[in-house]
Amino acid sequence: MIEKTDVIIIGAGPVGLFAIFELGLLNISCHVIDNLDKPGGQCAELYPEKPIYDIPSRVSITGQELTDDLLAQAKPFSPVYHFNQQVEKIVKLETNEWLVETSLNKKLKAKCIVIAAGAGSFVPRKIPIENLDYLEDKNIMYAVRNKSILENKEILIVGGGDSALDWTNELSKIANVTLMHRRKEFRAAPDSVSKMLELEKDKKINFLLGQIDSIEDLKNGKIKVTVKNNDEKNNFEVDYLLPFFGLKMELGPIANWDLNLDENLIKVDAEKFETSVPSIFAIGDINTYPGKLKLILSGFHEAALMAQQCFKYCFPDKKNVFRYTTSSKDLHKKLNI
Amino acid sequence: MKIKVTDRDGNKHELEGDSNSTLMEILRDAGLDIEAACGGCCACATCHVYISDKWLEKINVRDDDEESMLDQAFDVKNTSRLSCQISLSEELDGIELELAPQ
Ligand SMILES: Cc1cc2nc3c(=O)[nH]c(=O)nc-3n(C[C@H](O)[C@H](O)[C@H](O)COP(=O)(O)OP(=O)(O)OC[C@H]3O[C@@H](n4cnc5c(N)ncnc54)[C@H](O)[C@@H]3O)c2cc1C
Ligand code: FES
Numbered sequence: 419m420i421e422k423t424d425v426i427i428i429g430a431g432p433v434g435l436f437a438i439f440e441l442g443l444l445n446i447s448c449h450v451i452d453n454l455d456k457p458g459g460q461c462a463e464l465y466p467e468k469p470i471y472d473i474p475s476r477v478s479i480t481g482q483e484l485t486d487d488l489l490a491q492a493k494p495f496s497p498v499y500h501f502n503q504q505v506e507k508i509v510k511l512e513t514n515e516w517l518v519e520t521s522l523n524k525k526l527k528a529k530c531i532v533i534a535a536g537a538g539s540f541v542p543r544k545i546p547i548e549n550l551d552y553l554e555d556k557n558i559m560y561a562v563r564n565k566s567i568l569e570n571k572e573i574l575i576v577g578g579g580d581s582a583l584d585w586t587n588e589l590s591k592i593a594n595v596t597l598m599h600r601r602k603e604f605r606a607a608p609d610s611v612s613k614m615l616e617l618e619k620d621k622k623i624n625f626l627l628g629q630i631d632s633i634e635d636l637k638n639g640k641i642k643v644t645v646k647n648n649d650e651k652n653n654f655e656v657d658y659l660l661p662f663f664g665l666k667m668e669l670g671p672i673a674n675w676d677l678n679l680d681e682n683l684i685k686v687d688a689e690k691f692e693t694s695v696p697s698i699f700a701i702g703d704i705n706t707y708p709g710k711l712k713l714i715l716s717g718f719h720e721a722a723l724m725a726q727q728c729f730k731y732c733f734p735d736k737k738n739v740f741r742y743t744t745s746s747k748d749l750h751k752k753l754n755i
Numbered sequence: 756m757k758i759k760v761t762d763r764d765g766n767k768h769e770l771e772g773d774s775n776s777t778l779m780e781i782l783r784d785a786g787l788d789i790e791a792a793c794g795g796c797c798a799c800a801t802c803h804v805y806i807s808d809k810w811l812e813k814i815n816v817r818d819d820d821e822e823s824m825l826d827q828a829f830d831v832k833n834t835s836r837l838s839c840q841i842s843l844s845e846e847l848d849g850i851e852l853e854l855a856p857q
Contacts, residue, residue, distance in 0.1 A: 464798045537792070546829050546856040578826040600831050605823040629830060664800070664827035666792060 419525075423449045423498070424732045426518050426528040428505045428672075431459020433702030433717030434534030435488040440725040441532075442495030443749060446732050449526055450497055451518070453504045453539035458485030460703075461714075463540055463665060474715060484714075494753050500524060504539050506671045508698075516697070530728050533684060533693070533700040534717070537667035545661055547633060557641045558633075558659045568593050574643055574654055576630060577662030578603070583610040585660060590617050596624040596654070598645060628652070633659070672704075680706050690727035691720045697731050699724045756845060761853040762787060772843045778804070778852075779839035790857060795839035800827040802838045803855035810850045814841055829856050 425441055427434045430452035438448050456462055461470075461481030469478040479487075503520035508531060511517055518526045542560035544550075550558060562568070562585060569592045575582050578599040583606040586597045597614065602625070604611045617623045628647035636642055636655065643654045669682045678685040678694035683706035686693055691707075693700050701724050702717035710716070729738045743749050756772040758781055770785045772778075779802040782789045790801035797820050806814065811834055817825070821840045825831050835855065841847075 464793060465796060468796065468798070543827065600826065601822075603822075605826060663829070666790075666799070666801070 420517070420527050421449065421498075421525070422527045423447050424528060425449075425530045425532055425728055426451065426505075426516065426526055427532045427534055428452075428518075429459060429534035429536055429702070429704070430454070430457040430499065430501070431534060431536050431702060432461050432484060432488055432714050433536075433721060434459070434532070435485070435492055436718050437532055437534060437701060437721040437724065438492035438495055438497045439488075440721045441728060442492065442497075442752065443743070444725055444729045444732075444738065445752075446725065446728055447495065448497050448532075449500065449528070451500045451503060451505050451520060451524075451526075453502070453521075453541070455502050457489060457499065457501075458482065459536050460667075461485050470714070472713065472715065500526075504670060508675055514697075530697045530699065530731050532724060532728070533672065533698065533704055534702045534721075535669075535672060535700075536703045538669040538672065538682070538704075539667065540665040541668050541670070542661075543663040543666045545630060545633070545663075547630075550633060553633070553635060553641065557635070557639075557657065558661065560661065562589075562660070565589070565592070568658060570594070571657035572596075572640075572655070573658045573660060574598060574656045575660045575662070578605060579662060579664065580606045580610065581662040582606070582660075583614050585662070586623055587613050587617065590623045596626055596656075598626040598628050598630075600627070600629050602627060630659075630661070689723065691724040692727060699728065756843065756848045757850075758782075758843075758847075759849065759851045760787060761851075763854050763856065772847070772850075774842075774844050776843055777839050778841040778843060778850075779837075781843070782838055782854075787854065788857075789838070789854060791839060793839075797821055797824050797837060797840055800824045800837060801857055803828040803831075803857065804836055804838045805832060805834045805853045805855055806836050806841075807851035807853075808834060810847065810852070813846055813850075 424446045425448045427448050427450045430450050462485045466482035469480050503522040507519040509517045515527050516531050571593050573593050573595050575586050576598045589595050618625045628645040631644040631646040634642040640655050684700040686700050686705045686707050688707040691699050691701050701720040703712050758770040758772045760768045772781045779791050783791050792801045793799035821837050
């Protein structure tokens with residue numbers, strides 16, 4: 419089934435979230451797609467606990483608080499969120515609408531696309547050893563999509579954060595798991611840490627101090643991982659290596675959409691924030707124009723101006739009357755006030 | 756103030772530092788291949804360098820934040836530092852370091 423909406427927003431970072439609100443004020447409904455499993459973009463993924471000091475009127479607000487408030491502000495407009503999927507393809511239909519396809523094969527149709535993709539999708543950071551690509555999904559997995567293939571296998575999990583610990587705890591039930599980290603301290607939810615330590619005490623998992631040194635394909639379905647701890651080296655033959663070294667941002671499929679780019683940024687005008695392709699907009703960290711500053715507040719401004727132009731595409735026959743949220747009865751109704 | 760950097764191909768660079776900058780900013784602005792994705796907030800570990808032994812004791816030690824962030828870096832050694840967490844000062848004139856893999 420193809421779902422239909424007015425505008426598809428790619429990216430649920432702070433700027434994408436505020437765009438829901440600005441579009442909503444103009445009666446424009448949205449679906450929002452993000453590769454992450456949660457909203458907030460960089461604010462929620464990279465610095466949820468760190469305070470931001472330059473959001474107008476907010477003397478200090480953490481990345482997560484800002485995300486929560488933006489979600490609350492957008493809520494009256496009932497946006498539909500689609501997480502854990504990357505937008506891969508966009509196609510212009512004969513009806514002049516856009517068809518958007520995600521990595522989970524979801525298809526959405528809309529009149530406009532708003533790209534609020536930051537520095538691109540968050541993707542797992544890979545091991546910086548050359549010529550490993552072909553082992554990906556075969557022996558090296560940066561994300562677990564199908565747990566059942568890991569059943570009864572020898573697994574080496576590397577890392578000290580939430581993903582590494584959660585998967586260690588989870589996979590200990592079905593596989594032979596070793597967790598390796600460079601120190602015996604973990605930056606993860608205290609619950610997961612104590613659970614892991616308990617599993618180690620009960621010999622349900624092994625814990626190993628060390629780091630990856632090299633990886634060799636044994637050509638029998640297994641790999642040999644050489645690990646080092648200071649000057650000491652050891653070899654492990656395993657079926658699967660699961661490295662969890664956090665996420666990084668990569669432009670990804672956006673590069674193939676025939677938009678005018680400048681390095682990895684999308685060129686827009688500074689009046690409507692429209693790209694070189696009409697009815698596709700780019701706002702927030704992903705765009706560039708003379709004088710661009712990569713700040714959340716600039717992204718908010720861009721969202722407001724973008725919405726004005728979107729209105730023309732969504733309601734070509736209607737007149738857009740400028741109103742303040744303070745005084746407009748009509749806007750109050752929309753905001754459930 | 757001089758900063759002596761060996762890049763990942765073994766090439767040596769001599770950069771001019773100043774005491775208003777962090778080490779990361781000097782490396783990045785000189786165009787060396789250092790991502791510094793978070794712009795120096797100790798939130799990405801893509802500004803990882805190895806400081807030469809003899810300079811290590813002249814700089815402040817890693818704090819908890821930096822230690823945790825280094826968990827996301829590869830091949831962490833005793834000499835590993837996140838260069839955005841090192842403020843330059845005249846005392847560090849001549850500091851020698853190497854870019855870590857990324
Ligand atoms: C540590 C740190 C501190 C900062 N401090 C400040 C500060 O004090 N003040 C300030 O103004 N700014 C600050 N910033 C910058 C600020 O976080 C960014 O400007 C802001 O997050 C940009 O918002 P955005 O919505 O444009 O993009 P992002 O927050 O980058 O969100 C983009 C989202 O789009 C998703 N995405 C991308 N491509 C696709 C695709 N093809 N399919 C699906 N999803 C996709 C990504 O997964 C991501 O979630 C800081 C940044 C960092 C890292
Ligand atoms: S620049 Fe991101 S941790 Fe140093």
